[in-house]
Amino acid sequence: MTKxxxxxxxxxxxxxxxxxxxxxxxxxxxxxxTKKRVLELTESLSYTPNTFAQxxxxxxxxxxxxxxxxxxxxxxxxxxxxxxxxxxxxDYMVILMQSNEDAQLEKKQVDLLLKKGVDxxxxxxxxxxxxxxxxxxxxxYNIPLVLFDKIAKLVPCSKVTIDDIKASYDAVQxxxxxxxxxxxxxxxxxxxxxxxxRFLGYKKALEDNDIAFDPSLVYLCPDxxxxxxxxxxxxxxxxxxxxxxxxxSITDLTAIGAINYFNKKNIRIPEDIAVLGFSNWFxxxxxxxxxxxxxxxxxxxxxxSIRILFDEMDSKQKGxxxxxxxxxxxxxxxxxxxx
Amino acid sequence: MTKxxxxxxxxxxxxxxxxxxxxxxxxxxxxxxTKKRVLELTESLSYTPNTFAQxxxxxxxxxxxxxxxxxxxxxxxxxxxxxxxxxxxxDYMVILMQSNEDAQLEKKQVDLLLKKGVDxxxxxxxxxxxxxxxxxxxxxYNIPLVLFDKIAKLVPCSKVTIDDIKASYDAVQxxxxxxxxxxxxxxxxxxxxxxxxRFLGYKKALEDNDIAFDPSLVYLCPDxxxxxxxxxxxxxxxxxxxxxxxxxSITDLTAIGAINYFNKKNIRIPEDIAVLGFSNWFxxxxxxxxxxxxxxxxxxxxxxSIRILFDEMDSKQKGxxxxxxxxxxxxxxxxxxxx
Numbered sequence: 001m002t003k004x005x006x007x008x009x010x011x012x013x014x015x016x017x018x019x020x021x022x023x024x025x026x027x028x029x030x031x032x033x034t035k036k037r038v039l040e041l042t043e044s045l046s047y048t049p050n051t052f053a054q055x056x057x058x059x060x061x062x063x064x065x066x067x068x069x070x071x072x073x074x075x076x077x078x079x080x081x082x083x084x085x086x087x088x089x090x091d092y093m094v095i096l097m098q099s100n101e102d103a104q105l106e107k108k109q110v111d112l113l114l115k116k117g118v119d120x121x122x123x124x125x126x127x128x129x130x131x132x133x134x135x136x137x138x139x140x141y142n143i144p145l146v147l148f149d150k151i152a153k154l155v156p157c158s159k160v161t162i163d164d165i166k167a168s169y170d171a172v173q174x175x176x177x178x179x180x181x182x183x184x185x186x187x188x189x190x191x192x193x194x195x196x197x198r199f200l201g202y203k204k205a206l207e208d209n210d211i212a213f214d215p216s217l218v219y220l221c222p223d224x225x226x227x228x229x230x231x232x233x234x235x236x237x238x239x240x241x242x243x244x245x246x247x248x249s250i251t252d253l254t255a256i257g258a259i260n261y262f263n264k265k266n267i268r269i270p271e272d273i274a275v276l277g278f279s280n281w282f283x284x285x286x287x288x289x290x291x292x293x294x295x296x297x298x299x300x301x302x303x304x305s306i307r308i309l310f311d312e313m314d315s316k317q318k319g320x321x322x323x324x325x326x327x328x329x330x331x332x333x334x335x336x337x338x339x
Numbered sequence: 340m341t342k343x344x345x346x347x348x349x350x351x352x353x354x355x356x357x358x359x360x361x362x363x364x365x366x367x368x369x370x371x372x373t374k375k376r377v378l379e380l381t382e383s384l385s386y387t388p389n390t391f392a393q394x395x396x397x398x399x400x401x402x403x404x405x406x407x408x409x410x411x412x413x414x415x416x417x418x419x420x421x422x423x424x425x426x427x428x429x430d431y432m433v434i435l436m437q438s439n440e441d442a443q444l445e446k447k448q449v450d451l452l453l454k455k456g457v458d459x460x461x462x463x464x465x466x467x468x469x470x471x472x473x474x475x476x477x478x479x480y481n482i483p484l485v486l487f488d489k490i491a492k493l494v495p496c497s498k499v500t501i502d503d504i505k506a507s508y509d510a511v512q513x514x515x516x517x518x519x520x521x522x523x524x525x526x527x528x529x530x531x532x533x534x535x536x537r538f539l540g541y542k543k544a545l546e547d548n549d550i551a552f553d554p555s556l557v558y559l560c561p562d563x564x565x566x567x568x569x570x571x572x573x574x575x576x577x578x579x580x581x582x583x584x585x586x587x588s589i590t591d592l593t594a595i596g597a598i599n600y601f602n603k604k605n606i607r608i609p610e611d612i613a614v615l616g617f618s619n620w621f622x623x624x625x626x627x628x629x630x631x632x633x634x635x636x637x638x639x640x641x642x643x644s645i646r647i648l649f650d651e652m653d654s655k656q657k658g659x660x661x662x663x664x665x666x667x668x669x670x671x672x673x674x675x676x677x678x
Contacts, residue, residue: 072416095433105427
């Protein structure tokens, strides 16, 4: 297409030449509506080759964007590992970003990825993300989006999670079956869906076993890390002595912090207090005592997430309707010496 | 520039129009020589705007490529964390790739990054990389390249490492000062420079203390992981019983594998055998006994690597000569209960 043609289209539609050019190239910073107007006009003009319409559909960058809350994290490293392997096998490149649990940064990163023209986006949300406009923006740009692990339930896109309620329920049910009644819970941050769901699983297991829920046995671990677990264990012993039978914890790292404190105070695990984590980090299998946990199958979560993303990217390529998927990855209790 | 002009240049130089167009846009899949020919001709033609020359110099993708051998690795996660933070602060995007210790894959990834037109590349080489043509290719494309941790000494580019010889030397000297004489070494793969250097540090410390080097005390741990360490410890005890005073190991993960074996066999650490790792992984501070190690300052290595890369990218932008830097990050012995 010559400059003259672009100019004609621009004049007719009252747009700048560069906007028309960008619209024809499918750039994401041009709205879908404008793209549609440009495309319709170019198609209606006799000298417009059909390849414009094609290129608008087929233009791919062979690049996907991935945003995770944190990099130094066994669970997310395993997910990224799976994503990189699968992307690699399809000759796709991965732009990786970490939000550092900062909702503003996450929003900015989405804008950068859209500007870059990635073909699809995989995201696990920051704990601070309450507003989902940036996710809606991805959807409005018609870019396939898959949320995994930390999702927003109401955003219309594909999602890959575990059943956090069931996983924690099963863990607590196991502790109850072992005869434990006074079970403390080290819960995660208040906002994230998976943190809420794990807490609900804990409560429901107590309820189904006619054990009264005692809020004084719940300790908040907002960063869900070693330090949070250590501090919560210290508070727990100060508040309740060893009248507690067991602790179930939002993450392995928190559980390991607790184990560290109990070991230091010569509180025997599991004789005095049983401990059960969540996530099955590698280090849980080598600490003393080894930590029972919930295997979350991070690799499988990464594989399924990128598989769905490629499905959606393929469907989009072929002009087919995208059907959102909701995948729930199985979890398993991994029993070791801590309970 | 109109098609006619492009065609004229193409005809004169006996190139395709698309090659001329790509050369003018600075695409990396056109050789430097061809770019030079095209640029010189366009500059010599009266109707050539100077902006071509400028755009050839100033074209940036605001994207850098990073290739690491492995993702699920505490050291590399920390380096990537630092790289992402710094890139973020400059509004740069990071394409991340893992070679999985596969030299062929690493080569292919370099090609993909060059094709993508990244502004700079950060790499830590796979253990299997013996041939450095792909690194030379990056240099020939005039793309800034910084190697970190696993480097190739002779490739002319900037490098960020620790002093592996000195770090292991200091570790072994510490064990000798503590009275240990029969010190086993769990060495890494034969090829990587840092593995070679750490082994040389071990040997030199023995030599400087008039302790004869005994090859039967050296155990190869090619994957430098938990399993390698566990197996090597088993062999060590089978071969030498507890006549060994201490073990120094290529990585913490290997040392932790050894500790696991010794604990299982009720071999007391450090009373029967002292253990000293390398890398100071988080889990080393929480296992039983806690593991002494060498702090490698991964975050600092990541920061320095990307700082140098941005320096070089800036210099290139400004048309200045790039001066390669060689940075050595300090290490520290971290003493805990295992020795």
